[in-house]
Amino acid sequence: MNEAIVTENLTKVFGNFTAVNELNLRIEHGVCVGFLGPNGAGKTTTIKILTSMLRATNGNAYIEGVDVGINPKEALGRVGSVVETPEFYPYLTPVETLTYLGKIRGIASNQLLERIEHVIGEVKLQDWKDKRIGKFSKGMKQRLAIAQALLHEPPILILDEPTTGLDPRGMVEVREIIKLLKTEGRTIFMSSHLLFEVQEVCDKVAMINKGQLLTYDEIEKLANLAEVVKVEVQILSPITPEQVKAIQDFNSVKNLVVYQPHLFVVELEGREPEKAELLANIQNVEGISVTSFRAVGTALENLYMSMISDSI
Ligand SMILES: Nc1ncnc2c1ncn2[C@@H]1O[C@H](COP(=O)(O)OP(=O)(O)OP(=O)(O)O)[C@@H](O)[C@H]1O
Ligand SMILES: [Mg+2]
Numbered sequence: 001m002n003e004a005i006v007t008e009n010l011t012k013v014f015g016n017f018t019a020v021n022e023l024n025l026r027i028e029h030g031v032c033v034g035f036l037g038p039n040g041a042g043k044t045t046t047i048k049i050l051t052s053m054l055r056a057t058n059g060n061a062y063i064e065g066v067d068v069g070i071n072p073k074e075a076l077g078r079v080g081s082v083v084e085t086p087e088f089y090p091y092l093t094p095v096e097t098l099t100y101l102g103k104i105r106g107i108a109s110n111q112l113l114e115r116i117e118h119v120i121g122e123v124k125l126q127d128w129k130d131k132r133i134g135k136f137s138k139g140m141k142q143r144l145a146i147a148q149a150l151l152h153e154p155p156i157l158i159l160d161e162p163t164t165g166l167d168p169r170g171m172v173e174v175r176e177i178i179k180l181l182k183t184e185g186r187t188i189f190m191s192s193h194l195l196f197e198v199q200e201v202c203d204k205v206a207m208i209n210k211g212q213l214l215t216y217d218e219i220e221k222l223a224n225l226a227e228v229v230k231v232e233v234q235i236l237s238p239i240t241p242e243q244v245k246a247i248q249d250f251n252s253v254k255n256l257v258v259y260q261p262h263l264f265v266v267e268l269e270g271r272e273p274e275k276a277e278l279l280a281n282i283q284n285v286e287g288i289s290v291t292s293f294r295a296v297g298t299a300l301e302n303l304y305m306s307m308i309s310d311s312i
Contacts, residue, residue, distance in 0.1 A: 002064050004027050007023050007060070008059055009024060009058065009059035011023070011058035012046075012056055019042045020046055020049070020211040021211035021212050024213060027206070032178070033189050034191075034197075034201070034206070035206050036206070041209050042208055042210070044083070044084070045211075047158055048083060051079060052068050063078050064155070077154070081158040082146060083160045085138075086148075088144060089133065090132060090133050091134060092132070093133065094147065095129050097148070098116045098119065098151060119148075123146050124177070125143055137170065139171075142162065142166060146159070146162070146177060155187060159190040161191050161193065163194065175200065175201055182201075195304055199219055202219060203219065205217065205218075222299075222303055227270065227271070228254070229268045229274070230268070230296045231268060231278065232292070232295075233265070233282060234262055235263075235288050236291055239288075247281075250277075252269045255267035
């Protein structure tokens with residue numbers, strides 16, 4: 001079978017600005033992919049082309065082998081999407097909204113009610129299905145947006161920053177729903193600025209900058225590539241300039257920042273063995289008693305920072 005999402009030399013030019021620049025992506029079926037990149041990298045533009053909201057200037061995008069530029073209707077039938085904050089009529093209820101959207105999408109009326117019940121269950125809005133949307137929190141509206149994306153049973157789900165703008169509880173709820181949808185074998189392609197979220201929810205990462213792909217791989221593999229570790233160290237007595245100098249001189253220490261007299265962060269080139277060596281070395285510095293020693297930032301974060309800065 002064709003891959004879930006393919007882009008070939010996909011390019012989008014706005015005036016004289018190239019937002020997506022010969023992007024080549026091949027997303028297989030059944031994976032959950034985090035689409036990462038700094039502001040303006042071209043994530044939303046790519047997603048809008050994949051969901052037929054924008055036309056590519058050059059190149060092609062395919063959903064399960066269907067060219068979205070040539071056959072947008074068929075391609076759209078295979079995708080559910082949530083792009084930017086969706087607006088719903090505040091005086092309608094979820095059931096009314098989904099009924100109306102289902103009719104527009106041509107879902108047979110004898111199946112529609114059952115589908116609506118099912119997707120409302122998937123996003124856990126059962127208790128709210130007959131309440132007016134005007135009373136809903138942002139998180140509930142986002143869940144409804146996911147429900148509408150699932151209405152026609154698409155094998156592929158594309159979400160642009162699904163948790164942005166939600167409060168912590170709303171974020172957790174949406175993440176839990178995405179994790180659940182993942183277990184049902186769907187392909188999920190979601191942009192995010194939250195690296196820990198991508199690490200928690202996704203299997204793979206596609207990283208872009210300036211409209212070009214930097215890497216596409218499994219998170220575990222990428223995390224193993226990271227060669228910089230940050231360690232936060234707390235000590236009993238305030239650190240002295242001599243002690244700072246002694247630590248900076250250790251092998252593999254790249255940087256040391258003192259945040260408080262009792263707290264500093266060491267940037268280390270290396271992995272676990274170098275971390276162990278650092279701890280032993282710090283404990284040997286005269287006058288230092290370590291009360292806490294822990295890695296901060298994730299491997300994915302460190303890799304992201306180094307890849308993005310290399311591509312600037
Ligand atoms: N309709 C448009 N007209 C002109 N420029 C645009 C248009 N849409 C997007 N751009 C530009 O294209 C670039 C890529 O935008 P895009 O929204 O795809 O980035 P993004 O990766 O989604 O960023 P963010 O993380 O901030 O959402 C930006 O520099 C943006 O200003
Ligand atoms: Mg965007």
